[in-house]
Amino acid sequence: MNHRRQAVRGLAAALAALVALTAAGCSSKAKSGDGKQTGAGGVKTGEGVTDGTISLGALTDMTGVYATLGKSVTQSQQLYVKQVNAAGGICGRKLELTVRDHGYDPQKALAAYTELEPKVVGYTQFIGSPFVAAVKQRVDAQDKGLVLPQAWSASLLGSPYIRVLGATYDVETINAVDFLLKEKGLKAGDRLGHVYFEGDYGENALKGSKYAAGKAGLTVVEQKIKPTDNDMSAQVAALKQAGVKAVVISAGPRQAASLVGVAAATGLRVPVVGNNSAFAPQLLGTQAGPALEKMYWFASPSLPIGADTPTAKKLVAEYRAAYPDDGLDNGIVAGWTAASVFGEALKKACLDKDLTREGVDRALLSLNAHDAGFGMTHDLGDPTAPSSRESVIIQPDKSVPGGMRTVRQPFVSDAAKTYTP
């Protein structure tokens, strides 16, 4: 009996202590104010900004399916941060980039987002459009920090905080088809093959090719593949039988190489054009290299890394100095563009004396002619549209740094101008 009474008494005491503790607001989570204050230089600050630093987050994939892209993007953004800090930082504050590798695992991606969320102003990088979609609700309703995804699907448009930089896949594909029509002799009545990944990227691109085909009087022959399909023999045979005059490929570099290689070997000599994710410079070293140089082009939302602009040349030199062991690819350009857009928004927000998330969001919306130095101007004023509709057509070429030569300067096709996603 004694013991039970003791147990009850102990329990009661513990409960009372607990209630007292929480009621007194001992918890650091207890609400006090809205967390915003005015810091050094009379600048309003919020999450992720102190008098000395501005914290940014990067949610990347360096061990999963997008490992190559993630590495280039991240290193290029780290380089940007280093350079900005060497030049005195932004708003008298140093930039600080916290990188989290989620390995394309939804659980880790969400965990990393949640971990960094209270500590950063926004994210200069978020790889994996399903994960961006997963946090969209939270970003829009409460967090309101800027997120710049490394994905170009039109399904990500529409949020004022999640902003796609450059042409989305559908717009890019429309531009690519325009290139085939204007320069590769494709004409009304012809059949156009489209090999695409199941999922977001491929299906978004298919929307674009169908729209463009409708405008130009082409028929699209669809070939849907899985990201695990590496041999395109069956697809090439089917396309050959259908009598296509050109092929669009919205897949990975491996599939593009296989498609072009098999097509060249089996005598399907038609132009093949891909999206920006369907090429990697490493392909030129493979057996498909010569065929790629002859009959393959791809569209990209920015000039390639080997472009002839002062920014590009400077970036190549500095990147090579910082990471001598790593190759050059377009991930570097994408990472640099995103980081520089974020940096620009921060500078503008600083002028307005408001470095809170709201301030940065507002500053970004007023950025309507930002030139990241790769031939494109980005207009970030409209959250429902991609920041640019321009594409560049690039041809693989061993003789240029990065293995890519621009064959058509930034352009927007007529069909893409009137297209609404």
Next chain:
Amino acid sequence: MSETLRSARLRAVPTRAYAWTAAGLVLAVLPFYLDRFWLQAGLFAMAAALGALGINLLTGATGQLSMGHAFFLAVGAYGYCAFAGDGTDGLAGLGLPGWLAAVLAVALAGLAGGVFSPIAGRLRGAYLGIATLALIFIGQHVLFNAHDLTGGYNGRAVPPLTLFGLTFDDSELLVAQVPFGAVEKLWYLGLALLLGGVLFARGVLRGRPGRAMNAIRDHRIAAGVMGIPVARHRAAVFVLSSMYAGLAGVLLALVFQRTVPEYFGMALSLEYLAMIVIGGLGSVAGAVAGAVFVSLLPQLLTRYSDALPLVSAPGTGGIAPGEAARYLYGAAVVAVVLFLPGGLVRLAARTPETPKSTEPSGEAR
């Protein structure tokens, strides 16, 4: 005589009661102090524990290997979305109240298990593992391609659960000046579900069905001779394990706030198997311990990647935290099999405190 017995029992109860009360109290106050990150990690662990309980009943206690656990998790998660969704996002949805949708989703997972049970009842051990492998591939194909139901590659948003007028979403609820968002509220739901799941599994394992299951695992023919309907038990435990997976899927969906097909792949099934091997085959505590270990490890390593030796910061070369977590699992599985054949629970059992052996035996065979 009876006096001494009773007083002995009374003396034994308080120490245990103290321990459980203390643990319960700590778990109950955590949402008042911990960051969203930790609560979310905890919720992932709770969901994993529910799933691991299910597969431990099947694989650990009955000796039936299943590679299709991820499929049933997906059925639970997507089932909940389909039952609770109101169709405003253009995807199929029945618009049922959240609690009903959750119950139906678990039932649906059970039904899916039931449809498979003629196979599950006839095949044993590794053969069932191979057969269930098919479920993963079918599941992945459907998840990616049945757009109107699953939303395809980007998945579909999960409608928040409403229970007794309380909505488990991010709308802020002030409790003792601490703002309660989705994870804080879900924490208590998760605890309640896990407690229920643990008690139920314990009941099953300690009663007649548990003994029958262990008999089937240890000697199928002897079990049959003793009058245990082997096929029926196998089928039944398969259904039960699917329902646990379904429940775990519902909880995961609520935490994720979005279901993504990518997640429910082969790797997830393997993770669940790793959980029960590391934790301890056939034991309830083992399933929970293994689930906590396997689901927290990668998140902790990623979070503290800056501070840990050997693990390099992303982008500097060397072992990335994601890879390190995988090596550690591998090492843990090997270490457990070599030195601790009963799993993590044996560690606790080795201490002289609790020599009680009512826990069903979990020796590796």
